[in-house]
Amino acid sequence: MLSPAPQITLRLIVAAALVKPDGRILLQKRPQGKAMAGLWEFPGGKLEKGECPEAALARELQEELGILVHPEDMTAIAFASEAQADAHMLLLLYLVHDWQGDPQALEAEALLWVETQDMAELPMPPADIPLVDALKKWI
Numbered sequence: 001m002l003s004p005a006p007q008i009t010l011r012l013i014v015a016a017a018l019v020k021p022d023g024r025i026l027l028q029k030r031p032q033g034k035a036m037a038g039l040w041e042f043p044g045g046k047l048e049k050g051e052c053p054e055a056a057l058a059r060e061l062q063e064e065l066g067i068l069v070h071p072e073d074m075t076a077i078a079f080a081s082e083a084q085a086d087a088h089m090l091l092l093l094y095l096v097h098d099w100q101g102d103p104q105a106l107e108a109e110a111l112l113w114v115e116t117q118d119m120a121e122l123p124m125p126p127a128d129i130p131l132v133d134a135l136k137k138w139i
Contacts, residue, residue, distance in 0.1 A: 009087040014057040015044030015128075016069070016096045017077070017135050018103065024115055025135070027122065028064070028108035040112065040122040042093060042131065043103075053092055064108065067101040078134035080127040091127045095138055 018026040027040040045060040047053060054071035061069050074094040082089045105111045114122070116139050119132045 011084070011087040011089045012047045012053070013044060013089055013091045013127075014047065014053045014060065015042035015091060015093050015131070016057055016061060016074070017042055017093060017131075017138075018061075018067075018096050018099065019139065020113060023139055024113040025119075025139070026065075026103055027112050027114055027119070027124075028105065029110040029112070030125075031107065031109045036125050038109070038123070039125050040119075041125055041128050043108070054094070057094055061096075061099070064106055065101075065103040065111075066106055067099045067103050069096055069099045073098040077138050078131050080130050082127045089127060091131070093131045093134070095135075 026043065028043050030037050030039050030041060032038070043061060043064050044057055045064070047056040054074050057074060058069050058071055061067050074096055076092060077095045078093045080091040082091070103111060116132060116136045
């Protein structure tokens with residue numbers, strides 16, 4: 001007889017690879033005082049109760065960068081799965097070419113437009129690293 005699987009908490013995170021026409025992608029630097037401070041990441045965040053991933057990403061991009069992105073302008077391209085101390089994180093990455101407004105670091109320490117091949121030189125959270133390789137196939 002199999003024993004029941006342990007209960008885990010699933011943490012669903014959405015992130016965006018905002019791509020300029022020249023192919024550079026926006027990364028943001030996690031601010032001091034937050035977990036993984038100083039690391040470069042794709043902008044995004046957690047889903048709130050009752051939100052679908054695309055609506056959550058549109059909300060997060062408005063809050064973090066001050067830009068408007070429509071869900072129909074998002075293409076899901078990759079995901080990463082990572083066990084954490086208190087939960088299991090599933091990170092969904094969306095490709096975004098169209099948005100309104102100029103991204104501003106409203107919650108991040110800094111913003112950086114970078115080419116995918118240069119991302120390997122930047123310190124990033126562990127879950128973001130496999131997304132970089134997946135992203136290269138789309139850019």
